[in-house]
Amino acid sequence: MNSLDxxxxxxxxxxxxxxxxxxxxADLGADVIKIERPGTGDDTRTWGPPFLKDDQGTETQEAAYYLGTNRNKRSVTCDIARPAGQALIRELAAHCDVFVENFKVGDMARYGLDYASLKAINPRLVYCSVTGFGQTGPYAERAGYDYAIQGMGGLMSVTGERDDIGGGPQKVGVAVADLMTGMYATVAILAALRHAERTGEGQQVDMALLDTQVAMLANLSANYLVSGKAPGRAGNAHQNIVPYQVFEVAPAADGHKDHLILAVGNDGQYAKFCAVAGHPELASDPRYAKNQDRVRNRAVLVPLLEAILKTRTKADWLAALEAAKVPCGAINNLAEVFADPQIEARQMVTHWQHPVKQDLRLVSSPIKLSATPVRCDLPPPLLGQHTEDVLRGMLNYSDAQLSDLKNKQVI
Incomplete structure (x- = not known):
């Protein structure tokens, strides 16, 4: 039994x-029917290399990017540019609880698949639109892409090294505006489903990447609204907490530079750090005793800490700081991440029987539920893998009807 059965x-x-x-x-148990273009499918199917290799070691057309975002779904091909394809989508929508689309504003209306049209068919339908800028406002008709949104929404203005040491705007290493919008959309859909359960009334969910990007700046947006001063880039340092950044430590055994993260979150932790570092005077000094003073005097304090951190190796610091319960951490590459015993203990890699590979490894859902655990039964589908199953099972289509749609290149 899953939560969204x-x-x-x-x-x-x-x-x-x-x-x-x-x-x-889908991980939570919903039956997700993924509609894809016949012949090509989701754009990310071609976003490689790397591509999955089959059991014989031959490279397939299944891109890792696609595999990482489409587990536990069923793939149905349908050309929504054709009237017969639009009619098919309307038939399916009548049997669904949620409809999710991320076409440009106006595209769904041209196809007769907008919220008003589908609401007339299914009043309980939760209809979620994901766009760059939302359904309203002067930018509504623009196409929106994560990279541009990271710039427009302020994230790149606070990401990267300080300008005074040669820095410049830097995007985050993954598409965080997309990912966070997807997570906010998930929450919104669950809330709308709860409303539909109580009232029988569906609604439209209007999710915009730009809105999400502005919201997810969290304390930095609050800093600006409270102070009127736009924060700048601070590299690996925290805007509101000191010391809370990356520090260079003594070189590794092979002579290469090494670093660790020191994430002191309160004055007590700072005092513990100073004790471990052998410099208790830096905790009693009134210039540094409280976080607000450390933030104001970071230009003096941080160079002192940089010199201290360079006197011991990463392994030495991590062992001592962890024993003293001072927040700290290594900076791992992904090979180190997936070899980490904590990641292994948390089962953050799952094994799937994919149609072209018997043992496909994918990142697990981070959601841990004691009574209704996430599902792991449907590997990312091949293009159109479930078209006939869905149309037969949901709409009772006959062989003749399926052949007709194929001949018309609708599916």
């Missing part, structure tokens, strides 16, 4: 934000 989702989203949302819902 009995919930059916018609997923017309592609690439990342929408698929990330529907993958989370």
């Amino acid at each position: 009995g919930i059916r989702i018609l997923d017309l989203s592609r690439v990342l934000a929408g698929p990330w949302c529907t993958q989370t819902l």
Whole structure:
């Protein structure tokens, strides 16, 4: 039994934000029917290398990018540019609880698949639109992409090294605006489903990447609204806490530079750090005793700490700081991440029987539920793998009807 057993989702989203949302819902037990273009499918199917190699070691057309965002879904091909394809989507929507799309504003209306049209067919339908800028406002008709949104929404203004040491705007290493929009969309859909259960009334969920990007700046947005001063880039340092950044430590055994993260979150932890470092005077000094003073005097304090951290190796610091319960951490590459015993203990890699590879390893859902655990039964589907199953099972289509749609290149 899964949390969302009995919930059916018609997923017309592609690439990342929408698929990330529907993958989370699928993990929780929803039946997600992913609609893809015949012949080509989701754009991310071609976003490689790397591509999955089959059991014989031959490279397939299954891109790792696609595999990482589409587990636990069923793939149905349908050309929504054709009237017969639009009619098919309307038939399916009548049997679904949720409809997710990330087309440009106005595209769904041209196809007769907008919220008003589908609401007339299914009043309980939760209809989620994911766009760059939302359904309203002067930018509504623009296409929105994560990279541009990271810039427009302020994230790149606070990401990267300080300008005074040669820094410049830097995007985050993954598409966080897409991913966070997908997560916010998941929450919004669950809230709308709860409303529909109580009232029988569906609603439209309007999710915008730009809105999400502005919201997810969290304390930095609050800093600006309270102070009127726009924060700048601070490299690996924290805008509101000191010391809370990356520090260089004594070189590794092979002579290469090494670093660790020191994330002191309160004055007590700072005092413990100073004791471990052998410099208790830096905790009693009134310039540094309280975080607000450390922030104001970071230009003096941080160079002192940099010199201290360079006197011991990363392994030495990590052992001593962890024993004293001072927050700290290594900076791992992904090979080190997946070899970490904590990651292994938390079972953050799952094994799937994919149609072209018997043992496909994928990152697990981080959601841990004691009574209704996430599902792991459907590997990311091949293009159109479930078209006939879905149309027969949901709509009772006959062989003749399926052949007709194939001949018309609708599926």
